Amino acid sequence: MSRFLQLHLLTFFPPANMNRDDTGRPKTAVVGGVPRLRLSSQALKRAWRTAPVFAEALRGHMGSRTQRLGEVLRDHLTSGGMAGDKAIEVAREIAGIFGKIKDAKDKDSTRIEQLAFIAPEESAAALALADRAMAGEKIDAKTADLLRTADTAADIALFGRMLAADPDYNREAAAQVAHAITTHRVTVEDDYYTAVDDLKTSAEDAGAGFLGEAGFGSGVFYLYLCIDRALLVRNLGGDTALAATALGALAEAAATAAPRGKQNSFAAHGRASFILAEKGDLQPRTLAGAFARPVVGDDLMEDSIKALTRFRQDIDAAYKQAPEPSAILHVGHGGKLADIVAFCRD
Template sequence: MSRFLQLHLLTFFPPANMNRDDTGRPKTAIVGGAPRLRLSSQALKRAWRTSPIFATALAGHMGQRTQRMGEVVRDHLLAGGMVAEAAIAAARDIAGVFGKIKDAKDKEPTRIEQLAFIAPEERTAALALADRLLAGEKLDAKAAGLLRTADTAADIALFGRMLAADPDYNREAAAQVAHAITTHRVTVEDDYYTAVDDLKTSAEDAGAGFLGEAAFGSGVFYLYLCVDRALLLKNLGGDAALAATAVGALVEAAATAAPRGKQNSFAAHGRAEYLLAERGDQQPRTLAGAFARPVTGEDLMAQSITALTKFRCALKDAYGPGSDDDRIMHVGAKGSLADVIAFCRD
């Protein structure tokens, strides 16, 4: 099995604001001295992980990122007949395994301070420990072995986790995801819009009931991600079939799912027009350098594909092949997403 799987995608998105900064404007970056639109890796991974693609393909093999595991345990104990005060104390003890517990006087005393990524096996183990407490056993949650170093949570295996309370159970992400950037210069524009009061009569003033502004931008985005398939397999405890399913779901989601910001206003549901998948043991490398100089012209997608192909060939000439094998999907020209997914799963 080749260790690394690298994906390079070019996707056009029409006017949109899928990933906003602290002022509500589309995220940007200066690359090669030119302003570009940007989709953060965090936003992309969140979109993929919560997509119907992941939910369907990886049902039963998804973790939960939450502060509220203690509430789940508390409610389980209460349903089992434990008195409220004891249930809260026990839930705090169990939840404390996953992170620093909030103060007992807090309005939510069973929550932890941080979001913790919890695998299905860990949730099951926590509830099983609660059942033992209901049966009258005296247990120490810290010594109960709730945490796992490998499990069947495919999203944790792909994207990793950090447990500040117990770093020994941190999980190194098998997938590295870059911020997506436009291949060309982009100017963020502003939409001035109004809303009219439906019950306003013609006898009243003709003014709008609401005025607002919304920023947006459009362009061809380059996205790069790399999967360490050996690490993915290790994170999943050696389950090769699940690892293949996780890779297939990741490829499909990367090509078809986008961040959901302002989608009701823009419906910017893009699909990758060009997708290059590479397998090999060679040191991974991004092809973002193809766009250090922003592409120009009337057909930005075609120019982007040309620049990507040219830069890849230049790297091959200088450093040798960047992979052992590859597959390409180019909408209207060659290949299909199904072909690429099958190649990546193999």
């Protein structure tokens, strides 16, 4: 099995604000001396994890990223007849294995301070331990082996996790995801908008009920991700079939899903116009260098594809390496998403 799977995608998005900064404007980066739009890797991974195509393909093999495991345990215990104060005490003890619990005097005293990425097997083990406590058994959560170093949570295997409470159970991410950037210069524009009060009469005034301003931008984004397939299989406890399913689902989600910020205002649901998938054992490399000089021209997508293809050929020639096995989707020219998914799964 080839160790690395690399995906390079070019996707056009119309005017949108899918990923905002602290001021509410689209995230940007200066690349090659000019401003570009940017989609953070965190926003991309969240969009893929929650995409229906990803969740459906990996049903039963998805972790939960939450502070609220203690609340689930508390409600489970009280519904089973345990007294409220005792249920909180037991829930706090068990949930504390996954992270620091909030102060006992806090309104949400069963919540974990941080978001914890919890695998299905770990959730099941926590509930089973709660059942033992409900049956009257004296439990010790610290010795109950609730945490796993490998499991069937495909999203945890791909994107990793950090458990501050017990670093021995951290999971190194098998997937490395770059921030997506536009291949060309982009200037963020401002949308000045108003809202009308339907119940305001003309006798009052002719003004709007609300005034606002929102930033937006549009462009062709280059996205790069690299997956260590051997690490993915290890994270999944050796389950190669599940690893293949996860890789196919990830490829499809990357091609079809985007961050959901301001989507009700812009409906920027793009699809990748170009996908290059590569497999091999050579040191991975991004092809972002193709866009260090911003693309210009009348057809930014086709010019971006040409720049990426030419840069890939130049890199391979300079480092005297033969092209690795690959699959290409180029909308209007050939290739299908199903072929890319099959290539990634194989």
